[in-house]
Amino acid sequence: MTLPAGTPTEMFIDGTWSGGSAGSFAVLDPATGEEICSVPRAGLDDLDRALAAAATAQPDWAAAPPRDRAEVLRRTFELMIERREDIAYLMALEMGKSLTDARGEVTYAAEFFRWFSEEAVRVGGELRTAPSGANKILTFRRPVGVAMLLTPWNFPAAMATRKIGPALAAGCTVVLKPAHETPLTALVLAQILTDAGAPAGVVNVLTTDHAGELVGPALADSRVRKLSFTGSTEVGRLLLKQAADRIVNSSMELGGNDPFIVLDDADLDAAVEGAMLAKMRNGGQACTAANRFLVQESVASDFGKRLADRMASLRMGPGTDEQTQLGPMVSQKAVDGIADKVDRTVAAGARAVIGGQRPDGKGFFYPATVLSDVPRDSAVATEEVFGPVAPIIAVRDEDDALALANASELGLTGYVFSGSLARGLRVCEQLEVGMIGLNRGLVSDPAAPFGGVKQSGLGREGGHEGIEEYLETTYVATAW
Numbered sequence: 001m002t003l004p005a006g007t008p009t010e011m012f013i014d015g016t017w018s019g020g021s022a023g024s025f026a027v028l029d030p031a032t033g034e035e036i037c038s039v040p041r042a043g044l045d046d047l048d049r050a051l052a053a054a055a056t057a058q059p060d061w062a063a064a065p066p067r068d069r070a071e072v073l074r075r076t077f078e079l080m081i082e083r084r085e086d087i088a089y090l091m092a093l094e095m096g097k098s099l100t101d102a103r104g105e106v107t108y109a110a111e112f113f114r115w116f117s118e119e120a121v122r123v124g125g126e127l128r129t130a131p132s133g134a135n136k137i138l139t140f141r142r143p144v145g146v147a148m149l150l151t152p153w154n155f156p157a158a159m160a161t162r163k164i165g166p167a168l169a170a171g172c173t174v175v176l177k178p179a180h181e182t183p184l185t186a187l188v189l190a191q192i193l194t195d196a197g198a199p200a201g202v203v204n205v206l207t208t209d210h211a212g213e214l215v216g217p218a219l220a221d222s223r224v225r226k227l228s229f230t231g232s233t234e235v236g237r238l239l240l241k242q243a244a245d246r247i248v249n250s251s252m253e254l255g256g257n258d259p260f261i262v263l264d265d266a267d268l269d270a271a272v273e274g275a276m277l278a279k280m281r282n283g284g285q286a287c288t289a290a291n292r293f294l295v296q297e298s299v300a301s302d303f304g305k306r307l308a309d310r311m312a313s314l315r316m317g318p319g320t321d322e323q324t325q326l327g328p329m330v331s332q333k334a335v336d337g338i339a340d341k342v343d344r345t346v347a348a349g350a351r352a353v354i355g356g357q358r359p360d361g362k363g364f365f366y367p368a369t370v371l372s373d374v375p376r377d378s379a380v381a382t383e384e385v386f387g388p389v390a391p392i393i394a395v396r397d398e399d400d401a402l403a404l405a406n407a408s409e410l411g412l413t414g415y416v417f418s419g420s421l422a423r424g425l426r427v428c429e430q431l432e433v434g435m436i437g438l439n440r441g442l443v444s445d446p447a448a449p450f451g452g453v454k455q456s457g458l459g460r461e462g463g464h465e466g467i468e469e470y471l472e473t474t475y476v477a478t479a480w
Contacts, residue, residue: 003037003093003184004086011040011207012190014053015200021045025209027184030096030328030364031318039183042206047175047214047221050204054146054173055223057201062143062171066121069168073117075196080110080157087188091156092319095182096328096364097282099319109157111446112165112462119467120169135479141471143171144249145225148218150211150239151186152231153179153330154285154386160186162450162461163228164193164203170470172226173202175218180209181330219243226470227251230287233410233455251459251469253287253451255384256412259405260290261427263398264298265419270439272306275390277441278415280311280368283326284388285334287456288413288435288443292381293392294401300394304372307390308353311368318363328364329387335364338387341379342369345391350374355389376404384410398427406432412452413443434460 003009010017020040027036040046061069080087088102097105125140147167151159160176167174178186183205190205208214218224219242226249229239233254243250260278262271278290295303319327329335339358346352355369366387374381374391381391395401405414414433418424428436434452437443444450449463459469 008187009037009039012205013050030330039207042208050175051223053201054175058173061202070117070120072197073113076193077110077113079192094184096319098324098327105158109161112161115446116165116169138476139473144470146223147172147174147226148224149174149176150229151178153181156182156185159230166467167470170467172470175204177206183207252457254457256287257408257410258291258413260293260415261401262295263418264296266417271417274441279390285386294395297394304392308370312354314368332364335366338366345378345380348375348378402430409455411454412456
């Protein structure tokens, strides 16, 4: 497979493309395991150049009229939509998702630029009278400063725009380090932002497959004032420990073990449609993916059969093939992890209704899999699977479902299907998660706050709340 014409394959620092001081590394096509191209491996010299560029550009960008920053973001949105096909193809190529999913992601990702172009001009402050009446309380908002953005491979466009958009809207400059599996999409975004008018130094992109060698020194650098990370809870814990040394302002969007609750009064056709969205979007490689299907006993068998029929009909193949509905997983390591969890769960007593065996041949594929009779303490019930595996666990009633759903250290997303709005909302109110889909299988929206509770993260992205992560409040005591 060839790259779309003009796809950049160098790092982007201070408005220019450059190689890396630590060599290069290969970007693989997960459908074949073969090399697509190579990109630079950033070293400490490159990190210093990127931080210097961002720190130099920061004062002028922060002082720019909000409308000017907004126009850059708005033009970026328009250019992403214009170039949607090339961006979608590139994501399908380097990450493996189907073209249908990739096109949807480009539209979703671009919307963060449009949304935050509108939020950029609405950053305000407040004037209050002190309760004593003796003075006024004046507050205003200003950007945190240089932001280090660390993004994952599963949504290479949306995870970057969800951070870049609010950061630039607030007046912050950024250094983005994308996942080593999917650096090309991030480099294309840097090109688009430049074409849209982002000044040199405002957006910088470092590529590396040795992230630890850069992130630790970055968090120890006084120029970095903000860290935003999307990834696993395990890595998030390590980053928070590193950020603690300098008390770096940190936002974390971490892992999930998301419950999908189907009650006995649910419309099963609607629940299956919701399950296909919540489970199979991006091949199950999403932190918001349904991880545990908690289905009331009286409908568990019927729901499981319907879901298995739908998942069995999916066509598996390369993401770049228009007919593909389930693309490859991102890497061999990902496939090995999924297979290990499924094998341990089957050994513990679960039954594979469909799938459960990795196919022969090249590429990093794992089939759509439905497991029934899943033990509550098994691997797929207690660990994030991050793949196309749907484990069905029968529950007695809504109280049993809630107890099982909440018995996790993670709390990102939940899904509830019920024919009664009152019952559904009652369950939603007791779910210990940050986001809930009630009778729908998709929760993500640029205008809504995205994030979790417990060990699924800190802070929110998107919505009115998203820009708050990149702003600080200054209070002035005065009187007149």
